[in-house]
Amino acid sequence: MRKNRGLKIIMRNNKEYISITLAAGNGTRMRSKMPKPLHKIAGISLLDSSCKCVDMAVKKILVASNDLIFFDKTLENRFEIVIQKEKLGTGHAVLSCIDKIPDSVNVVINYGDTPFVKPETVEKMLAKISDFDCVFLGFEVKDINQKYGRLITDGEKLKEIVEYKDANPAQKAITLCNSGIIAVKSDILKKALVKIENKNASGEYYLTDIAKIINQDNGKCSFVKCEESEVMGINSRVELAEAEKFYQKILRNKHMEAGVTLINPKTVYFSHDTKIEQDVVIEENVHIGLNVEIHEGVLIKAFSYLENCKIGKNCIIGPFARIRPGTTLDENVRIGNFVEVKNSQIGNNTKINHLTYIGDSEIGENTNIGAGTITANHDGFKKQRTKIGKNCSIGIGTYTIAPIEIEDNAMTAAGSVITKNVSNGCLGIARQKQINIDGFVEKYKKKIRNKDEK
Known part of the structure; x- marks a missing residue:
């Protein structure tokens, strides 16, 4: 005391x-x-x-x-x-x-x-x-x-x-x-x-x-x-909800008066400490948690959730995106639908457009992350970091197993599970060779029919 x-x-x-x-x-x-x-x-x-x-x-x-x-x-x-x-x-x-x-x-x-x-x-x-x-x-x-x-x-x-x-x-x-x-x-x-x-x-x-x-x-x-x-005093859960409603109206009006466009204001949730610059557009059903800083020209599309993060100028987020604590997006970053980014730094002009998890990662500028990419960040005991350089192309369905580094100008082939570092300008490919088995489908269907008849 x-x-x-x-x-x-x-x-x-x-x-x-x-x-x-x-x-x-x-x-x-x-x-x-x-x-x-x-x-x-x-x-x-x-x-x-x-x-x-x-x-x-x-x-x-x-x-x-x-x-x-x-x-x-x-x-x-x-x-x-x-x-x-x-x-x-x-x-x-x-x-x-x-x-x-x-x-x-x-x-x-x-x-x-x-x-x-x-x-x-x-x-x-x-x-x-x-x-x-x-x-x-x-x-x-x-x-x-x-x-x-x-x-x-x-x-x-x-x-x-x-x-x-x-x-x-x-x-x-x-x-x-x-x-x-x-x-x-x-x-x-x-x-x-x-x-x-x-x-x-x-x-x-x-x-x-x-x-x-x-x-x-x-x-x-x-x-x-x-x-x-x-x-207004708060004594019950009902009054707490009324106070929340009242406060949200104050916060929405404050941000709109400061130059922020809210497409459907009643559906946007702000925290008391949200910082937003002018010419930001926020679509409906967006939740902004504590310690979020959004710079000018950003578009946040519907059903996105942000908390404890910094969003650089002219980024586009969502729809249905989640930006988790510790994340910093530089300028002109694109985070698309069903993308989750946690405790990561994303460089200028990098695109992560769909169905991706980026955790505990550093990604350089002008890099494209293909759909379905996962940066696996836990080794069973603790979190590990993934580093992806600038001007990289990460193929769809790539899994990177941290700790790992993919250097500048590198690529990964679609469907690869990358467990080793990829050097500057190299293609990383880690998948089994495809085998086509002639006549397999008809034999398989016949086997299933015979089981059903018995």
Whole structure:
């Protein structure tokens, strides 16, 4: 666990802050052994996506469960961890890390299951700290039957927040609701935390009660508004799917606005970190996994799957192609239908057009790989490399048994099983001589008929 390096942090301006991320909830509605914050949308965990909005925090505290740390040990390297042993409400969760909160700093409190809050929204909240002691993030709810806490306001002033369970009919009719995200001065926060009580319908310590407490202590509270979709929380698999759908729409629009053509946008899946240059065309039913970089002029045809790879300028991929991790395609490479490429480097203008597996290989420029070629890369114990030079022609149905090298300008004959290196300009051929047996077919058919008659 990262050690506390001291509580004194000198803040130079209101934009500097520490963050407290609450992620210790049980998440029972997910019906999963894995803690809810580790479930993913667009290839990134809810927790990591939620913390993007506080990425600039000078110190990051994570209120977590033991299960969360067990499932993701890397969290200890990225956060100062506080384990919430008892689940007694959001107020109790923040109170559990009160000793970790420095004096005289700004604090942003967010949640590990709210992945769409924007950094700009947090900046707006922090900007308001100059005039107020505490700023809540609110939103206008479309359906007043939603069971969010209601913000009771007077102009710019926030008087209190009433949880839905404790609200009267008039308060339930209020459309301005609480997202749970808070920016607050640490000294004010610590004084208010110890005054929170659990005298409510749930018997919990509500963090939202600090608004009323601060006002009673002659402090000043306010609020900032955002769109309801920005503070979408995820509590179930259904809501996870809705969040994925929402995020994919954001990613598709981002890429199209940057100059990418999507033939049927709803059928294309992007990861959160996909990088695509302009004038790329992507046909329907394409899946782009994590860590993919696609350069300009590329055409990705339908039903192709890419992950952890780099695609050079003007390549054509698919249809029905799979580009696996560790693969780099240089410029003008052609990867055709039912071709799988894994952990390989493919040179400029090389063509691998159909029904081929290329694994752990290096292929030079201007080389043609015939249909049905397989670079066999496992010797029974470990992976081995295949090297094919430039200006080569690999005949259809060629199997190369790694480790092996086919040098520049070489060829292999169709149907060969190549087990030895092929030198520059040579033809590699490894197959038995063909024998034609006269009259065999009729004799064979007669033998089968006789068996059937018996």
